[in-house]
Structure formats: structure tokens, C-alpha cells
Amino acid sequence: MINVVADVGLLCLLLTVALAIVCTRSPLSLVLLSGIYSIALCTLFVILDAVDVAFTEAAVGAGISAILFFAVIRPEDEPVTAFSWPSSRAILLGLGVGVLLLAGTLDMPMYGDHLAPAHQHLALRFLGQSFEEIGIPNVVTSVLASYRGYDTLGEVVVIFTAGVAVLILQPDNKKGPAKPGDRDRFAPELMGNPVLKTVLLRMIPLVVLFGLYVQFHGDYGPGGGFQAGVILGAGVITYGLLSSATRLKRIISDKWVTLGMALGVLVYGLVGVAGLFLGANFLDYSVLGPTQTAGQHLGILLIELGVGLTVSCTMVSLYYCFKQGES
Amino acid sequence: METVYLIVLGLLLIAGLLSIWRAGIGPTRFDRILAVNTFTSKSILFISVYLFATGHPEYLDIALLYALVNYVTSLALVNYLNRNPVSAND
Amino acid sequence: MTEILGSLLLLLGVLTVLVGGVGLFRFPDFFCRLHSASIVDTLGAGLVLLGMLVLSGSVVIAFKVAMIGALIFFLSPMTAHALARAALRSGMHRDKPGSGPSTGGMK
């Protein structure tokens, strides 16, 4: 009963925020509303028992998208009229597509139906035998890292590609470490704000600690490489937001961040190649350790480290590039 | 016990709706920012109470994560506002 | 016994949050809304989490709830402070006291 009430309630919240987004035109309120949208979506994922997905959506929605969006929008984009109804042409086309889709949904299984075909085939084996074969309670992590580990390699490469893309798109691509002289023109005087300084400087170690907890807790509860990478990235970026990007660059220079991005992908790839050299197929961890489960444990631990490294370095690199583009 | 959880969740949803209303309508952009902050703290409560209601409190990490990372949005926001001190009559 | 106490705290907390929400909805000016949203919300969240603390079985859960409570207790007032400071710097002044809900402060 609680599940149904929560589900329906959150769906209504989601719809109202989506309608609000359709109508607003000012970029700042768009970004704020999309922040609320991602929070409501994350809560809905918790209701639908997708705990890992809620974790990722929360970390990404609250951690990264705000920073990226705020680095791009400017006050002069604020339109005169705050609200506007989309053009009738778009609405008609949208409704047309909607009606077509509605017909498609009539044969779909009901919400929560145990006999739905999706649960009969692959899921039975993953839920049934993943503990003997891989030995990890969190089935999502075992499927993510081992059964479909190659998808996750593709995913890490997607994040790496995004990092490379933003590096290429960086306007003036001087790559040297931040010279002490070049003071960040936009050094916000947050450091001057005693309240923020005292609270947040003590928060950063807490966030980093929580990030590491999530990194290694991925096997037993919700968590894993991606979520940990985003949290660690957010923790490091907090110092940048507090002081300035150039001061953060003196601690963690561009070069190391780019190196970390590339190394994470290589760590993941080399774990797979190690399987090749030991005579098994690519990304087969069973040969890495004495027994199958020991090998799987080691393999999953290593690739999660690779994922965490790439994702956190990419987040920091994104922050540098967007700050670089601004000043 | 379940009815209590039901009431709590329902009221939290209504409070969430109110803050969305303020986020949508809010005349100045600071009202919208305020609405985002309040919606986040309500959703932390919602997740925690829901996980308690369905008897799986071990997944509270999500609420903990939100409480932790929630300030990053506001910090980026305040940074943006300081950088562009245009007067608030957007 | 703990159940009654827990549910009482929960209900009290949620009512406080609701009051904060209504305040956010009804108050005429940004700075009034700021009060209702940040202070009353933090109190409401504290009460709800206290109720959950009472209801939580094992120590690990209690520790997590306490952590969430502590974080909310420190962070949300700080965020509200930073927001108020940014609003003041951007020239949001209450020039017409007691004016109607829609015209409070500068639009």
C-alpha cells in the first residue's frame, strides 16, 4: 500500500516539475527545476527498488550537473517573459507521437507483475546463481562488473570520451600547470565568508571518506565505482568552489587529472587483457585468483578502482575546463 | 504503525508539491533557489521514512549521500550569483 | 512504548515541515520565506530523524540516522545563510514593509 501511494505521489510530482520545465524560459530556473526533477526521479527509483540507480542519479544530479550548468549560463540570457507555452506545431507533433505510443503500451505487463516475461529468462540465473559463481550479495554489482563487464568497460570509455571532448573544446588550450601569478579573476570571496569556510572545509574530508566507503562498499550495498567517482569529484571540486580553480590546480594539476582519466581506462582494460594472457576470454576474472569466486572478487575490486579513478578525474577535468572557458 | 508512515509520506508529498509551486512561480530567482533547498531536505526525509516503512533501513546511504552532496548545488549557485551580481529583478 | 514515542515524533516533525512548507507558500517576501523554509524545515527534519532514531533497531541504522541528522543540522542553515548573503548583495531590500504577498521586496 505504501509503495503504491509513494509511487503515484512521486509520479505526480515528476509530472508537475516536467510541465514547469516545459513552460519556463529562463535558464537559471530551468537548471534549478531540472535539479528538482532529478531529485524526484531519484526518490522514485528508491520506491521502485532500484537502489543503485537512485544512488547514481542522486550523486550525478546533485553533484555534477549543477556545476556544469552554472558554468555555462549567464544572467544576460534571462528572457523578458519568464513563461511561454510551446508552439502549437510542437505540441501537435508531440501528442501525435504520444497517441501512437499509447497503443504500444496496451500489451505491456502490469506494474509489479511477477509473471512478466522480463523476469523469467536471464534474471532467474542472475538472482539464483550469482552468489555461488561470483560470491557478492549485491547482484547489480556482480551483473554490472562480471556478467556484463564489457558494457561497463564501454561505459568507462564513454566517460573518458566526454573528458577528452571537453579537453579538446577547451578554448585556449595552454596545458601548463597553473602559474602562481595567474590569479583566478573570478576568485569569489567565499573564502571571506567565515560561515561557509568553517563548515565546508571540514566537510571535504567527510565527503572524500564517504566516497571511499561507497567505492569499496559496492559489493555489499548500493555503491560502486561510478557513484564513488562522482562523490570524490564533488568533494575535490568543493574546495575549488570555495577558494578558486587556480588554487585547486596548484594542488591537483591538469596533467595529473588527464593522466588519471586515461589510467582508469587502462586499468580496466588491462584487467581484461590479463584474462587473455592467462588463457581465458577477455574480462574473465575467474582465472585471476586461485578459486573462481576469489578471482571474481579481485577482478571486480580492480575494475571498480579503475572506474572510480576515471570518473573522479573526469569530473575534476570537466570542472577545470569549464572554469577555464569562463575566465 | 503503517498508517503513521502513510500519513507522514503523504504530508511530505504535499510539502514537496508546495515547494515545487514556489520553484515554478517564485517571482525572484532567490525564491526558486530556496524552493530547491527545501525540496531536497524534504526528499531526504521522504527517502529515509520510506526505507523505514518498507523495513530496509540498511539502504539509508542514499539519504546520507543526498545530505552530503546537497550543499554542492547551493555552493555552485552562490558562486554563480557572486560572479554575476546583476540585480535580482529577473 | 518506543513505537508510540517514535510515531509521535514523526507526526510532530512532519507537521512542522508542513508548517514550513505553507509558510514558504504564503509569506509575502523572500526574507520571510527564508525564515520559514530554512529554520522551520531544519527543526522538522530534526524531529522526524529523532523519531526514526527511536524506531531504528540496530546501532548501525541509528548511527546512519544520527549522521543524516547532524549533516542536515549543520548544512541547511549554512546554505540558507549563504543564500541570504547573496540575496542581500544582489540588492534585494524590503523597502515596502507589510505589502501584499505578491509585491514583497523587489520582484
Next chain:
Amino acid sequence: MSFPGLLNYWVALILLVCGLIIVMDSRNLVKKLVGLGIFQSAVFLVFITLGKKSDGSAPILDASVSVYSNPLPHVLILTAIVVGVATTAVGLALVARIRRAYGTIDEDEIDDRPEVEPEIVP
């Protein structure tokens, strides 16, 4: 649990249409990206809803739990969320460069500029 029957899919459908309308209709590049995010989140909602079993719990093996929801859609959506973030990050980097090149991020103002072509005097 017949009540919420297909409600989740219908809401996902409406979100899909909202996202499509925003992407097609908005002239502001940032709003296009936000619309793209909503469009993708509708697909995530479809995936996660099909994995849910009524009064099942999260797919983390636990002695006290008997019914688990389907873990596979969660794995696919973890990848899809990361792909969505990567696309948004690249899109925003492009928007930043477009603003630097044109001074505006509104598509109408950009289109009015004549195409710059290096003129070689014959």
C-alpha cells in the same frame, strides 16, 4: 496490484513527449539539453518500472528477503545515466564555445549571421 497497472508507463510516455516537445521547440541551447535530459529520464523510468516486482525488494541478496526485483534493468540504466551525463557534458562544452564564438546561446540570433566564407579576390 492492479491499480497502478500501466500508470508508470503512461507517465513515462508523457515525460517522453514533454522532452520531445522541449527539444524540438526551444530555441535556447541550454533548454534543449535540459529537454534531452527529461527525454532520457522517461526511458529510464520505463526500464526501471519493468524490473519492479510487487512487494519485492532491492536485488541485494539478504537472508530475510525472498522476492527480489529484476537486477538487469538497473545495470542497463546505470550505463544509460552515465551516457546521459557524458552527452550533457559535451553539449555544455559546445554551448560554452558557441557563446564564446557568437556571444549568445539563442539559436535565432546565431542563424541570422551570414555564413562567413573566406573571400579570395579574383
Next chain:
Amino acid sequence: MDSLIPALENHLPILQVIVPLLIAPFCMILGSRRLARGIMVLTAGIMLAITLGLASLTLQQPVITYDLGGWAAPWGIEYRVDMLTVFILFTINLVHMLASVFCLGRQDGNLGTAARPAFYTAWLLCIAGLNGMVVTNDAFNVFVFLEISSLATYTLISCGREPLALLSAFRYLVAGAVGATFILLSIGLLYMQTGTLNISDLSRVIAERGSDRTIILALAFFIIGVGVKCAVFPLHDWLPNAYRFAPDSVTVLLSGTATKVALYVLIRFLHDLFGADFGFAEMPLDMVLVVTAIFGLLLVPFIALRESNLKRMFAWSSVAQVSYIVMGIGLGTRLGIEAALLHLFNHAIVKTAIFMAVGIIIARTGTARIRHLGGMAHRHRFASCIMLFGGLSLIGLPGTVGFVSKWVLVTAVVDKGWWWLAIPILAGSLASAAYVWRIVEIMWTKPAVLKPEAPAARLHWVEWLPLSVLAGLALWFGLNASLITGLASSAALGLLNPGG
């Protein structure tokens, strides 16, 4: 360690994708541009060698499967290589090899920020993504590698000189992301009704349980999604600007590989996943595809006629040529698939050669406006002749490679009984003759418009070598087409009755 070398033999399918994927980060770490360019060409060579190795393997054993992570097929991700896969792999890796050699010659500023090695990382990631899409037999894996290649493509396009390159890259990003999300949704709907993700497993379950409205919806979403990636006629408006404003070497690479892989995914899904009987018998899919192809064939050449920029004109002609391939797929018969594959290969070779020739002319004159092309043939004889030859084969003049594929397409159409389709094909060829003739007439007859620039720099080996290889291939296949038609028909045969 010598036991390792023969062991690599049965790992060829995964090496085809992993080699560029893991070498790409090295380009960035090393940091020197000259080294990164060397690595790029070396990797292109290795990948071509791996493809030839795979080709020799498929001659003995028709279908090679490879379980990733050691998990059996429907549970884990499976790679499947058969004649069709090798045919497409050979096409894109050949084009990639020649495009990367051509890219060496692009040291001019036109690559924008290519001064940094990150460009070559994006280049390798793009081709790794494309190879990953071709070799995989898992529906979701196609989506992941589609995203890798797409993100890399958006980056490469945005490296163009003019600021509009950024806007066209952004528009391609939005269109591509919407298309990819449609593909993701169709995979989700298929998983909802079948419970599996492996392509051959999916087709087995769909055949068993019959089709219902959700699977029809999944088919429609899939066609729209891949249609955006193939730049099929109604969904094509990102391609002309993307090819026009991208750096020349990127246009050369994309014209030969990106749309071709998307078309291959269309063929693979329509026949292997949805099954020919579901797609073509129950659903009027053939009518839908053929009608969109006809519109594409007839309308696009007229847009190309009014085009003022040479690169964008040939980009429009790409859209028209894709319609021929889609018509071949739409027929649904074995001969139709063979015609589509033939046209896919021929168009890849010819269009890459044309864009290389255009790149050479742009590098020397600095402009691609058709008005400025007067008398260009006398200044750059080699590039203009290649462009003329490419144009003729686009029209499908007998003796050129374009004629071979159009002839097989006409026979396929007649064999299916829709003889009236031959009329739009010929009309399309005549229309493309119009815009090719316009270029030829300006370049050969019109007086020179541009000041003769510094003594016409002799063609660097990086420029004429790939161009002559492509021209040679096109000429040789044009004259005795037995080898290529044999390859295409066995690929089509392998597709329609696997293991047969």
C-alpha cells in the same frame, strides 16, 4: 611466451575492438602530437590486419562466436562474426586506414585544436566504437558502442575551422542523442517482452511468442533511431552541415564509415533480431522503407543542385546514395541485401575518394565555394580527375563501380516483382548526373576565378597514395565485379540462413 601468439588467433574478434580502445588513452598520455599521429596510423594498420585475419577465419568456419567474460551467450555478452560482419569490417577499416594516412597530411590549421594529441584519441575512439557496433551480437552493447562513436564524432566535427562547426556539432549531438535514446527505448521494450538481450536469442523468443503491439512499437522506435544515425531522407538534416564544417580528414573518415555502420546495424536488426518474416511479411516494412528511399532519391539531388558549397553538395549526395542502400534493404530479399551491401561498399570507396580530392583542393585554394572553382581542373589535374571519376560512378555510368551496384539493385527490384521501382532509380541517377555535370562544367570550361596561388604545391605522398589506392580499387571493381559481388552474395546468404 610463444604459446601466446597462436592463442591470440581465437581472440581476434575482441582484439578488433580492444586494440584501438586501449591505445587511444596512450595517445593522450604521451602528449606529443607527432607520436600520436604515428600511433594512429599504426593502429589503423593493425586493425586492418586483424580484419583480414578474421576474414581468413570465416572462410573456414562460417560463424565465429566469442563469449566475453567467459559467460555463455544469452547471460554474458557475445561477439559474433560471420561473412556479413567481415564485409562491413573490411569496408570501414580500409576507409579508416586510408583516412588516417590522409589525416597525416592535414598539418594545416584546418584541424583547429588538433595541435593537441587529444584529437587523435577521439579519432581512435570513434573507430573503436564503430568496430564495436559491427562485431557485437548483444543489443545493449550496440547502444553503448554507438554512444562511444557518437560522442567521439561530435568532438571531431567541432574541431572545424569555422565557428559554425560548433553549432552543427551541437545540432548533430541533439539529433544523435534523441536517436540513440529511441534505440535504447526499443531495446527496453524488447527486453520487457522477451527477457533477453542477445540478438540471436531475441529473434528465437520473438519467433516463439509472436509479435504484439509493444514489439511493433519497438521496431518503429528502432527504425527512427537508426534512421537518424543513417541520415535517411526525412531524418537527415544534421548531415550536410556536419560534413561541411568538419575538418576535411574527419569528413573523409565519417563519409566512409559512420553511416555505413548504422546501415549495417539496420540490416542486422531487421533480419537477425526482428526476423525477416515479422518485419517484411506481417508489417508493411518493405513499403515504408522503399517509399522513404524513393523520396530521398528524387528530392535530395535537386537540393544538391542549388548548393553553393562543394563539400555540402557532396554531403547531400551522400544522403541520396543512402536512399539507394535503404531501398536495397527495404526489398527484404537476398538479392536486395546483396545490392545494398554492394552499394554500401562502392559508395564508401567512391565518396571517400571524392572528399579526399575536395580536401586537397580546399587545402590549396582555401575555399570550397563552387563559384571559385573555375578552371580548377587545369591547376589540380589529379584531384579533379579523381573527382570526375567519382562523380561518374555516383551517377552509375557503365564501367564504373557505381554501375555495378545499381545494376544489381535493378535486378533485385525486378526479381522481387516491383519492376516499376527501376524508374525512380534511373531518374535518381539522371538527377545526380545533373549536379555532377554542373561541377564538371565549371571546373573544366569556366575561366579561372582565383588568383593562381603560390606554385601549386606538389601533392604530398600522404595525399596521392590513399587517393590512388581508392581510385585503383574503384576502377578494378568497376571492371571485373566478380570478386565483390561474390563476397556480397555470400554475406547476404550468410545473413538470411545462418550456418547454412
